[in-house]
Amino acid sequence: MLGDRDLRTLSDEEMRQVRGNDIAMIFQDPMTSLNPVLKIGNQIAEAIMLHQDKGKREAWRLAAKLLDRVGIPDAEKRVNQYPFEFSGGMRQRAMIAMAISCNPDILIADEPTTALDVTIQAQIIDVIEEMQQAYESGVILITHDLGVIAEIADKVMVMYGGRTVEYGGIDEIFYNPHHPYTWGLLGSLPRLDQTEKTAHAHPGAAARPHLPAQRLPVRGALPLRAARVPRPVAGARDRRARTRRALLDPRGRAPRGPRLVAAFPGVRQVSLLEVKGLKKHFPIRTGILKRTTGQVYAVDGISFSVEKGETLGLVGESGCGKSTTGRAVLRLLAPTAGTIIFEGVDVMAASRTKMQRLRRDMQIIFQDPYASLNPRMRVRNIVGESLHIHNIGTEAERKKRVFELLETVGLSTEHAERYPHEFSGGQRQRIGIARALALNPKLIICDEPVSALDVSIRAQVINLLEDLQDELELTYVFIAHDLSVVKHTSDRVAVMYLGKIVEISDSAVLYDQPQHPYTEALLSAVPIPDPTTERARRRIILEGDVPSPANPPKGCVFHPRCPRAQETCTAAMPALSSTGGDAGERHEVACYFPARFTGGERSVASEPFAGANPPASA
Numbered sequence: 001m002l003g004d005r006d007l008r009t010l011s012d013e014e015m016r017q018v019r020g021n022d023i024a025m026i027f028q029d030p031m032t033s034l035n036p037v038l039k040i041g042n043q044i045a046e047a048i049m050l051h052q053d054k055g056k057r058e059a060w061r062l063a064a065k066l067l068d069r070v071g072i073p074d075a076e077k078r079v080n081q082y083p084f085e086f087s088g089g090m091r092q093r094a095m096i097a098m099a100i101s102c103n104p105d106i107l108i109a110d111e112p113t114t115a116l117d118v119t120i121q122a123q124i125i126d127v128i129e130e131m132q133q134a135y136e137s138g139v140i141l142i143t144h145d146l147g148v149i150a151e152i153a154d155k156v157m158v159m160y161g162g163r164t165v166e167y168g169g170i171d172e173i174f175y176n177p178h179h180p181y182t183w184g185l186l187g188s189l190p191r192l193d194q195t196e197k198t199a200h201a202h203p204g205a206a207a208r209p210h211l212p213a214q215r216l217p218v219r220g221a222l223p224l225r226a227a228r229v230p231r232p233v234a235g236a237r238d239r240r241a242r243t244r245r246a247l248l249d250p251r252g253r254a255p256r257g258p259r260l261v262a263a264f265p266g267v268r269q270v271s272l273l274e275v276k277g278l279k280k281h282f283p284i285r286t287g288i289l290k291r292t293t294g295q296v297y298a299v300d301g302i303s304f305s306v307e308k309g310e311t312l313g314l315v316g317e318s319g320c321g322k323s324t325t326g327r328a329v330l331r332l333l334a335p336t337a338g339t340i341i342f343e344g345v346d347v348m349a350a351s352r353t354k355m356q357r358l359r360r361d362m363q364i365i366f367q368d369p370y371a372s373l374n375p376r377m378r379v380r381n382i383v384g385e386s387l388h389i390h391n392i393g394t395e396a397e398r399k400k401r402v403f404e405l406l407e408t409v410g411l412s413t414e415h416a417e418r419y420p421h422e423f424s425g426g427q428r429q430r431i432g433i434a435r436a437l438a439l440n441p442k443l444i445i446c447d448e449p450v451s452a453l454d455v456s457i458r459a460q461v462i463n464l465l466e467d468l469q470d471e472l473e474l475t476y477v478f479i480a481h482d483l484s485v486v487k488h489t490s491d492r493v494a495v496m497y498l499g500k501i502v503e504i505s506d507s508a509v510l511y512d513q514p515q516h517p518y519t520e521a522l523l524s525a526v527p528i529p530d531p532t533t534e535r536a537r538r539r540i541i542l543e544g545d546v547p548s549p550a551n552p553p554k555g556c557v558f559h560p561r562c563p564r565a566q567e568t569c570t571a572a573m574p575a576l577s578s579t580g581g582d583a584g585e586r587h588e589v590a591c592y593f594p595a596r597f598t599g600g601e602r603s604v605a606s607e608p609f610a611g612a613n614p615p616a617s618a
């Protein structure tokens with residue numbers, strides 16, 4: 001029912017009137033829902049002419065006004081551009097402009113921010129809220145992101161397997177959920193605003209006070225049909241039983257003690273990996289002759305070290321160079337410059353045979369579990385491939401090892417003969433993990449290992465990675481764009497922006513006392529799945545989009561979007577140097593005006609921070 005009209009009884013023509021006039025929709029992916037061959041202005045004007053009695057001229061004028069209203073700079077000119085000339089965030093704004101063009105009573109927004117980076121997501125949520133208030137529309141927001149819900153919703157409907165499992169006011173759902181699926185959904189989220197110790201301390205968790213801190217609670221997803229819930233097999237092999245038990249037991253295992261590296265802050269451990277001045281530039285080739293006409297500065301002079309047994313988190317928005325860093329470190333991509341030292345061995349200078357030996361110790365888990373497994377290979381061959389390549393063991397020994405690995409990651413030996421398409425996303429990621437473990441590596445680069453997975457599966461995979469780290473003494477570089485996941489998994493975190501590391505520190509310190517304005521903005525942009533916290537929070541909304549790495553700004557790469565930028569900032573990129581704060585040498589920032597000296601966001605010190613002064617050569 002829409003008002004007193006039953007929509008199901010309306011004719012096609014009447015329904016067409018309803019769409020656009022009374023109900024409008026913002027789609028998940030603006031690229032596929034905007035017409036690529038029509039100018040943005042055309043598309044908005046068309047919607048206006050269809051539903052309102054306006055001439056073409058007036059419709060175009062309104063279109064420009066709407067674009068301006070949703071925050072597109074230079075709207076008068078931009079109406080004449082095509083969708084491909086807009087960035088992802090701008091396309092989403094254009095979609096919103098089109099949806100509100102006829103002042104609908106109800107606006108349905110289908111995952112409007114899913115494809116966007118956090119800082120852009122924050123801008124879009126802002127626009128939707130503003131439009132809702134200005135036009136007094138009701139908004140139905142469809143999303144899997146509980147943080148976004150906590151931020152803007154008044155009422156929530158939780159769906160599972162095509163049914164509504166719970167419906168209620170925002171506070172009721174978040175603080176007093178009744179359905180086990182809702183508990184699971186809320187409980188399996190690592191949260192930015194909680195330290196491990198206080199996790200699950202909000203009233204909603206009262207029903208499960210036995211949950212330990214530290215580990216993410218894993219609840220088996222509810223079966224869509226009545227299926228058998230797997231149980232750990234009695235008498236199964238030790239490690240398998242332990243891993244399985246850890247994954248199935250909703251109480252999880254005892255919290256992990258602080259690892260060696262974190263236990264003695266200030267005491268430098270042995271570095272397993274040292275990266276200095278790493279650069280990876282991709283040539284841009286154009287024309288028939290494929291002449292190089294420019295460079296993409298994907299990774300532009302970054303340095304970091306990873307100590308034995310620790311997890312270094314690498315965060316930043318899409319395209320900032322995280323994956324490229326991971327691949328360059330393993331020499332899957334040839335670095336443009338820099339040194340990489342692994343266990344004292346210069347990786348860049350390693351011969352082919354030496355490199356083959358090094359590859360055993362350094363492995364990678366890829367970003368996309370769907371694309372990274374060869375669909376034509378059986379799981380047995382995927383997991384055992386590297387054993388084969390490195391000529392390790394006899395056929396029988398290799399088979400035994402593959403079975404062992406499958407059990408380690410919580411799969412069973414029957415899975416060995418199957419093909420990747422027979423597995424779910426979470427299971428595929430386990431296969432990817434088993435493959436990475438095959439050669440007993442020391443370092444694993446985990447490139448967004450959980451980004452493609454559902455929230456409830458994410459917790460399982462994260463827990464598995466942590467268990468394996470403890471059992472096998474692994475060292476991880478954990479790449480992610482989700483700051484909450486990184487906070488949960490990492491001992492130290494490096495924040496990347498446009499091919500550079502702008503801040504690096506122990507995870508607790510970085511989240512507690514961010515120094516770089518970009519880190520501050522990133523942290524403030526992540527929606528927190530807690531309505532009370534969300535209501536009280538002040539967000540830093542960055543203006544503009546992430547610049548192209550093919551044409552990075554001069555001086556500090558962040559200056560065009562930085563709320564603290566000064567004249568000094570446009571001269572040279574500040575060097576990464578110690579903030580001199582509580583964490584000492586371990587906390588480094590690349591900024592002339594870090595928060596410690598300026599007191600945060602907009603206030604500005606008169607003198608630039610001496611530590612960040614560019615070297616004389618810069």
Ligand SMILES: Nc1ncnc2c1ncn2[C@@H]1O[C@H](COP(=O)(O)OP(=O)(O)OP(=O)(O)O)[C@@H](O)[C@H]1O
Nearest residue numbers: 282296298317318319320321322323324325481549
């Ligand atoms: N083979 C390539 N040729 C040209 N440019 C590339 C290539 N690989 C990556 N790039 C560019 O380098 C930049 C960094 O890419 P990278 O994949 O490292 O980003 P990322 O931080 O991993 O992003 P995401 O979060 O989206 O995975 C991007 O601008 C990308 O377009």
Ligand code: SF4
Nearest residue numbers: 556559562569591592
């Ligand atoms: S150096 Fe200047 S522009 Fe760069 S982050 Fe710091 S204050 Fe902002």
Ligand SMILES: [Mg+2]
Nearest residue numbers: 322323324367
């Ligand atoms: Mg990537």
